Amino acid sequence: MDGKLITLEGIDGSGKSTQMRMLAGELRLRGVEILQTREPGGTPLGRRLRAAFLETEEDVHPMAELLLFAADRAQHVNYLIKPAIAEGKIVLSDRYADATFAYQGAGRGFPEETVSEVIKLATGGLTPDLTLFFDLPVERALVRTNDEDSDHRITNRMDQEDSDFYARVRQSYLGIADREPDRFRVVDADRSISEIQHDVVEIVTGFLELPAPEKKAKPAKPADESA
Ligand code: ADP
Ligand code: TYD
Numbered sequence: 001m002d003g004k005l006i007t008l009e010g011i012d013g014s015g016k017s018t019q020m021r022m023l024a025g026e027l028r029l030r031g032v033e034i035l036q037t038r039e040p041g042g043t044p045l046g047r048r049l050r051a052a053f054l055e056t057e058e059d060v061h062p063m064a065e066l067l068l069f070a071a072d073r074a075q076h077v078n079y080l081i082k083p084a085i086a087e088g089k090i091v092l093s094d095r096y097a098d099a100t101f102a103y104q105g106a107g108r109g110f111p112e113e114t115v116s117e118v119i120k121l122a123t124g125g126l127t128p129d130l131t132l133f134f135d136l137p138v139e140r141a142l143v144r145t146n147d148e149d150s151d152h153r154i155t156n157r158m159d160q161e162d163s164d165f166y167a168r169v170r171q172s173y174l175g176i177a178d179r180e181p182d183r184f185r186v187v188d189a190d191r192s193i194s195e196i197q198h199d200v201v202e203i204v205t206g207f208l209e210l211p212a213p214e215k216k217a218k219p220a221k222p223a224d225e226s227a
Helices: 016-029 044-053 062-086 097-107 112-123 138-146 163-179 193-208
Strands: 004-010 034-038 090-094 130-135 184-188
Touching: 004 016, 004 062, 004 097, 004 193, 016 034, 016 090, 016 130, 016 193, 034 062, 044 062, 062 090, 062 097, 062 112, 097 112, 097 163, 130 163, 130 193, 138 163, 163 184, 184 193
Parallel strands: 004 090, 004 130, 034 090, 130 184
Antiparallel strands: none
């Protein structure tokens, strides 16, 4: 199988990390060689960058933020993603360049051309083969991230933005879906985890042209009891 880059995107709390874990498990079960990774923080340097600029209470200038996400990505693309693709692996990344377009572009207000230029520099033009965008209304996502029992409580600077910020980010993602419908698939994330998982597996296995899983053999009929 040729290596491919599949990315998962969505506003915070859209459920993409949950779905990524399940998708990775499903693909492994079917014998697909995958690399499961994330941005920011997919590499050792990226994890240090992430802690330095995301998990801090210090003011981080928007330009510094834009460039630090780009630095994380340049390291990630060159030392992890490209080599894995070259080895024929399916790379699953929880967030990639579309996040910069949506968060730093629409969210922070950088012009699209500036953001696109920075993305191109960081990625060397590597675009995902397939992107799943987990879409749900901002209020629904905020309920999930603020839920006491959630494993995604507010943990970093970006999680502290207001609903207008997330609404702009969501609209920006939906704009990409309009422009690139083949690559960027919208998944309705306002459903149960298993309903969403069903769609995700269908989209990805279809995209990778994996054979349908073998149907479990029907339980053998009990011996004819009337005999
Ligand atoms: P993301 O990675 O997009 O920020 P997570 O996968 O971390 O989102 O999910 C955020 C929270 O919402 C977690 O507590 C998770 O268990 C919960 N969650 C995920 N998917 C669903 C769903 N379909 N319905 C309800 N809660 C969900
Ligand atoms: P993270 O804890 O990884 O959130 P999530 O589980 O929702 O992905 O935090 C990453 C945060 O950084 C998230 O709020 C999105 C944001 N971000 C950007 O603003 N620009 C980017 O380019 C990337 C990759 C992430």
